[in-house]
Structure formats: C-alpha cells, structure tokens
Amino acid sequence: MHFKLTLSYDGSAYHGWQVQPDRATIQGTLSAAIHHLTGETVLPQGSGRTDAGVHALAQVTTFSLATNIPAENLLRALNRALPPSIRVLSAEHVPTTLHARYSALRKTYEYRIFTGRICPPFLAPYAWDCPWPLTLEPMQIAATHLLGSHNFTSFAASDPDLSTRTTPTTNNLEPTTLNTRTLFTSQITLENNLIHYRVTGSGFLHHMVRNIVGTLVEIGRGALPADSIPSILAARNRSAAGPTAPPQGLFLVSVDYPELHLYETQNCSPTQNS
Amino acid sequence: MHFKLTLSYDGSAYHGWQVQPDRATIQGTLSAAIHHLTGETVLPQGSGRTDAGVHALAQVTTFSLATNIPAENLLRALNRALPPSIRVLSAEHVPTTLHARYSALRKTYEYRIFTGRICPPFLAPYAWDCPWPLTLEPMQIAATHLLGSHNFTSFAASDPDLSTRTTPTTNNLEPTTLNTRTLFTSQITLENNLIHYRVTGSGFLHHMVRNIVGTLVEIGRGALPADSIPSILAARNRSAAGPTAPPQGLFLVSVDYPELHLYETQNCSPTQNS
Numbered sequence: 001m002h003f004k005l006t007l008s009y010d011g012s013a014y015h016g017w018q019v020q021p022d023r024a025t026i027q028g029t030l031s032a033a034i035h036h037l038t039g040e041t042v043l044p045q046g047s048g049r050t051d052a053g054v055h056a057l058a059q060v061t062t063f064s065l066a067t068n069i070p071a072e073n074l075l076r077a078l079n080r081a082l083p084p085s086i087r088v089l090s091a092e093h094v095p096t097t098l099h100a101r102y103s104a105l106r107k108t109y110e111y112r113i114f115t116g117r118i119c120p121p122f123l124a125p126y127a128w129d130c131p132w133p134l135t136l137e138p139m140q141i142a143a144t145h146l147l148g149s150h151n152f153t154s155f156a157a158s159d160p161d162l163s164t165r166t167t168p169t170t171n172n173l174e175p176t177t178l179n180t181r182t183l184f185t186s187q188i189t190l191e192n193n194l195i196h197y198r199v200t201g202s203g204f205l206h207h208m209v210r211n212i213v214g215t216l217v218e219i220g221r222g223a224l225p226a227d228s229i230p231s232i233l234a235a236r237n238r239s240a241a242g243p244t245a246p247p248q249g250l251f252l253v254s255v256d257y258p259e260l261h262l263y264e265t266q267n268c269s270p271t272q273n274s
Numbered sequence: 275m276h277f278k279l280t281l282s283y284d285g286s287a288y289h290g291w292q293v294q295p296d297r298a299t300i301q302g303t304l305s306a307a308i309h310h311l312t313g314e315t316v317l318p319q320g321s322g323r324t325d326a327g328v329h330a331l332a333q334v335t336t337f338s339l340a341t342n343i344p345a346e347n348l349l350r351a352l353n354r355a356l357p358p359s360i361r362v363l364s365a366e367h368v369p370t371t372l373h374a375r376y377s378a379l380r381k382t383y384e385y386r387i388f389t390g391r392i393c394p395p396f397l398a399p400y401a402w403d404c405p406w407p408l409t410l411e412p413m414q415i416a417a418t419h420l421l422g423s424h425n426f427t428s429f430a431a432s433d434p435d436l437s438t439r440t441t442p443t444t445n446n447l448e449p450t451t452l453n454t455r456t457l458f459t460s461q462i463t464l465e466n467n468l469i470h471y472r473v474t475g476s477g478f479l480h481h482m483v484r485n486i487v488g489t490l491v492e493i494g495r496g497a498l499p500a501d502s503i504p505s506i507l508a509a510r511n512r513s514a515a516g517p518t519a520p521p522q523g524l525f526l527v528s529v530d531y532p533e534l535h536l537y538e539t540q541n542c543s544p545t546q547n548s
Binding site for chain 1 (some may be wrong): 282283284329353358359360361362363392393394395396398399400403
C-alpha cells in the first residue's frame with residue numbers, strides 16, 4: 001500500500017529532514033516510528049529536504065508498506081509513536097506513481113523576520129531576530145523582480161552537495177538550465193513586528209529561499225539598492241547575492257500535487273515519462 | 275544601585291527558576307550574564323520560583339549592583355549576553371526596599387490546554403495536549419468556586435519542599451492559615467482549540483495552579499462533578515483534588531507591586547514592617 005502523509009514539524013531540535021547516522025532527523029524519526037508500528041523498514045521520501053532548524057507547516061512524504069493498514073489508523077498510531085514536535089496532519093492511500101518529490105508541482109515557503117526591539121522568547125525559535133532597521137518598500141519592490149522564470153544560480157548554495165539537492169532533470173541540460181526555476185508568488189508583508197516573505201515556486205535550489213531573504217534584508221537595510229535583483233540574477237554567481245538568512249525563520253508551508261484522479265486515469269506522474 | 279527587571283522566558287530548556295549546580299536555570303543564567311557584564315556575583319531574587327518547563331511572559335526580579343550603570347544600558351547589555359530564550363523586557367532603578375518576592379501584591383498566571391484533534395508542533399511546548407474531550411461549562415462554574423479567600427492545602431504540592439515555597443509569614447500562625455490565599459480572578463475561556471485558565475491571586479502555593487488545572491480538567495471530562503470544589507477545599511488534603519497538570523501549559527503572566535512613589539514616601543515595603 002502506497003501512502004501520502006502530510007507532516008508538520010518544529011525543526012528546532014532536528015538536524016534537518018534527511019536521515020543521518022547518530023543524529024535526530026525528521027526522516028529518521030518518522031522511519032523509526034513506522035518500523036516500531038509495522039516492523040517494516042522504509043525510508044519515507046519527502047517533497048524536498050529541509051535543513052537543520054527549518055520548520056514545516058505541511059511537508060509531504062510518500063512511502064509504501066506491505067502492512068495492510070487503513071490510512072486513518074496509521075495517522076493515529078504514528079501520532080502516538082512520534083514526539084510532539086512532529087505531527088501527521090493527514091494520511092491517505094495514493095497511487096504508487098505519486099512520489100512526494102518528483103510529482104510535486106509547486107512549493108510554498110514562508111520566512112519570518114522579527115523587526116521589533118525585543119524578540120519574545122516564544123518567537124525566537126521561529127523567526128530571524130534581525131539586528132537592523134528595515135525599510136519595507138524597497139524589499140517589496142525587489143521581491144517582485146524575482147517573479148517568473150530565472151536562472152537562480154546566484155541564490156543557490158555553493159556547496160558540493162548542490163547537484164543532489166536540485167530537482168533532477170535529464171542529464172543533457174546545461175547547468176544554467178538546471179538552475180532555472182519559476183516563482184509564481186514572491187511577496188513581502190508586515191504584520192505587527194513580523195515581516196513575512198512568502199514565495200511559491202516550481203522548485204527551489206538548496207538554500208535558495210534563505211539566500212533570497214538574506215539579499216532582501218540587505219536591500220531593506222540599505223546595503224543594496226531596490227533594483228539590484230536583475231543584475232544579481234544575471235551574474236549567476238553566489239557571491240553577487242546577500243548572505244544566507246538563518247534557518248529558524250523558514251517554514252515549508254505547502255506542496256501542491258496534480259489531482260489524484262489524473263494519476264489513476266492518465267498515469268501522468270513525471271516518473272512514468274522518463 | 276537596586277534594579278527591578280521584568281523578564282520573559284521560554285522555560286522549555288531550563289530546570290526552573292532557582293539556581294542549581296550543573297543545571298541550566300533562569301536565575302543561574304541571569305546571574306552568570308550579570309557577572310559576565312559587571313564582574314559582580316549576585317543572586318537575582320524572583321517574584322517566585324517557576325518549575326522546570328514553566329514559562330514567563332513577565333517574571334520580576336530584583337537585585338543590587340555596586341556597578342553604576344543606567345538601567346537602559348543594563349537591559350541592552352543583558353539582552354546581548356543572554357540566550358534568546360530569556361529576554362529582559364524592562365529595567366528600572368527602584369528603592370532598595372522593593373523586593374521581587376516580599377513586595378509582590380498579586381500574581382497572574384495563565385494555563386493553556388489544547389483540546390483539538392492534533393496539537394500543532396509549535397504549540398506543544400506551550401500547552402497541555404489534553405487527551406480527553408472537555409465540557410467547558412462545568413469547568414467555568416468550578417473555577418468561580420475558587421474565588422475569594424480559602425485554605426488551599428488541597429491544591430498545594432505535598433512535597434517536603436513545601437514550607438520553603440510558601441510566602442513566609444510570622445511563625446506563630448497555624449499551618450492552615452499559612453496556606454490561605456485570595457483569588458481575585460479565576461476564569462476559563464475558550465479560543466479556537468485552546469482553553470485558557472487565567473488566575474490572579476495574592477500568592478500561590480507550590481504547584482497550586484497546576485493542581486487547580488488538573489482538578490478542573492477532571493471536572494471538564496466528567497470524572498468529578500462541577501460542584502466538587504467546596505468539598506475539595508474543605509478536605510485540606512492533597513489527595514482530595516485532581517492530578518498535577520504538566521508544566522509546559524503554565525505561564526507567569528504578570529506580578530503587581532505597590533506604586534513606586536509609595537516606597538519612597540512611606541516605606542511601605544512589607545520587609546520594613548517585620
């Protein structure tokens with residue numbers, strides 16, 4: 001039986017999504033809970049990795065079990081077995097062709113920046129307590145310059161792990177094309193003392209949201225002009241953009257998939273076509 | 275110079291307020307930060323101890339320093355030295371007769387109970403994820419039966435540490451009088467999936483709020499009748515009341531003191547009169 005679970009987690013105490021030896025991770029903790037319940041060893045696939053300290057309001061994971069268990073029972077049993085920092089919000093049986101990562105159409109992230117004088121202790125694990133006064137309007141203008149399809153190499157982590165973090169495509173594409181993503185939403189809003197940056201895209205390179213936020217903050221504090229995004233994108237060089245914003249402000253908000261009936265009638269999963 | 279600080283802290287990672295050898299506590303962490311800044315060794319007095327895992331929106335602490343430092347500078351320097359889980363919200367110079375504990379007139383606590391189906395991971399460290407369905411009205415009725423002056427022995431921790439946790443009075447009072455407190459507010463409200471119990475009193479015995487909440491939950495789930503509070507109070511026996519609610523739902527909300535001008539003109543501090 002193939003399952004799709006929607007998870008919410010507080011990433012504060014975890015070394016990110018991906019399983020690691022001798023370290024608490026979301027994937028590893030979920031895998032252990034599934035093993036505890038069913039005796040089966042599976043590695044649940046996520047819609048993407050989240051880094052250490054990054055949170056999820058609705059991460060999606062898929063995996064197959066030999067055990068015949070109603071989805072609702074799996075949800076209840078996992079929520080008893082998992083720590084309170086990880087919750088299964090929903091569980092459903094889905095066609096085996098639905099893959100949490102390869103089938104994802106769009107992902108939405110939100111980043112929260114605290115701009116008040118004293119950051120409440122209860123907010124500190126869930127926002128960047130930004131040390132500079134920020135002017136909103138240039139950040140809002142700059143955010144719109146990221147909309148549409150661009151090569152986001154300047155905003156991608158320059159780490160050696162980069163290639164495995166990007167959404168895989170066919171191998172004969174140029175690296176420049178590999179790093180092209182489309183942003184459908186890229187919006188800065190202010191609520192009380194919190195700046196929210198919300199971004200929806202076809203996919204995201206490793207550290208891309210945090211590097212965008214780090215750059216928008218440079219713009220908001222006046223260290224970069226509001227119109228600097230086009231030239232940063234054109235540079236295709238990590239050093240052209242701002243620093244990486246800290247992880248605790250980042251939330252994976254949602255992941256969109258094709259309607260399930262499309263899977264059943266048309267086998268439209270991308271993995272079927274490659 | 276005598277200082278009064280108002281602190282907010284996330285108690286999740288601390289072994290309560292009171293300094294303990296080799297354990298992270300709020301008092302110990304604050305004392306270390308003050309030492310780091312001034313070289314002086316002081317033990318800041320709190321309005322009361324909070325237990326491990328209990329939070330504060332506004333705990334009050336007083337201490338004296340030989341160092342001549344404006345209160346606003348001390349606030350800024352401490353917030354740089356302290357971890358983000360402890361914030362100094364305000365700092366002021368006060369008369370030496372103001373003592374965080376002995377001068378307190380009233381304290382307000384709030385306890386949060388999550389009653390929905392799946393407790394969000396971001397709420398889990400700040401609420402009791404209560405496993406039973408609760409009926410609000412009997413809890414609201416029972417809460418009003420606690421208002422006024424009562425002997426709260428039935429709601430006091432039956433630990434050997436009890437005597438040191440109660441507000442000291444003169445020694446010739448009966449133990450029953452020692453455990454008399456006055457509640458000015460005792461109110462249950464529901465907002466979304468959270469039940470809030472807010473209580474303001476002249477003082478609180480050790481575990482008193484958590485034992486009240488544990489009893490109100492017994493009433494809300496139907497294990498005790500709504501009118502059971504008077505007989506529980508009359509029993510003056512810990513075993514008459516319900517279990518102790520877990521610490522993470524409890525917040526010290528505020529502590530009230532006499533107006534400062536009363537200290538300066540009338541020396542009204544209780545420590546002056548004993």
